[in-house]
Amino acid sequence: MARGDTTDNAAARLQELGAFLRTYPVRGAAGHSYISSEPRGAAASPALPYNPDAEDRIRACMQEIAEHTLTANPDAGPPPEQVAAYYEWMRQNTQHAPEREQFRAEVIEYRQWLENCLAARDNETVRKAVRRQACPECGCWGLMWMPTRRRAICTNRKCVDQDGASTTLSLGRLAHAVVTTRRKTRQARAT
Numbered sequence: 243m244a245r246g247d248t249t250d251n252a253a254a255r256l257q258e259l260g261a262f263l264r265t266y267p268v269r270g271a272a273g274h275s276y277i278s279s280e281p282r283g284a285a286a287s288p289a290l291p292y293n294p295d296a297e298d299r300i301r302a303c304m305q306e307i308a309e310h311t312l313t314a315n316p317d318a319g320p321p322p323e324q325v326a327a328y329y330e331w332m333r334q335n336t337q338h339a340p341e342r343e344q345f346r347a348e349v350i351e352y353r354q355w356l357e358n359c360l361a362a363r364d365n366e367t368v369r370k371a372v373r374r375q376a377c378p379e380c381g382c383w384g385l386m387w388m389p390t391r392r393r394a395i396c397t398n399r400k401c402v403d404q405d406g407a408s409t410t411l412s413l414g415r416l417a418h419a420v421v422t423t424r425r426k427t428r429q430a431r432a433t
């Protein structure tokens with residue numbers, strides 16, 4: 243699968259992670275009727291083992307997207323059938339929501355992309371994404387990815403908290419920083 247910037251997005255990652263859904267469709271969880279399943283197709287990958295972690299992961303992504311979208315826009319229609327179409331559905335249904343909700347939608351999408359990369363054991367892509375981001379605390383370019391802790395750490399020795407511990411960023415904080423930078427760049431280009 244190509245990993246260019248145009249194709250490597252959250253939707254593509256979720257689809258890739260969900261390839262097994264063609265063999266094992268996700269069923270809606272009780273109480274969450276908006277969680278739809280991919281249509282049951284021919285067994286595209288019959289050798290693919292059943293993966294409950296992937297199913298949980300996909301279900302969690304769909305649920306978070308649906309909850310945020312329906313909170314930001316109660317008039318949003320039903321979620322799409324295809325899991326990979328969820329992000330576009332969230333974008334379309336939050337485009338007139340308050341700025342705060344649009345921002346949050348972008349952060350959710352980016353964070354899920356990171357999480358789905360890790361779920362596919364692709365640390366390298368996350369490592370590169372971390373290196374492309376300046377530290378939101380000190381502004382330096384010294385962020386490094388720590389796979390075992392699932393956090394980014396700032397290598398600037400002056401960038402520490404009150405106890406002298408290095409600044410570290412969770413995936414959520416990292417996504418927040420990336421989206422903040424992305425929006426500033428967009429605004430600067432627009433003026």
Ligand SMILES: [Zn+2]
Nearest residue numbers: 377380396401
């Ligand atoms: Zn820093």
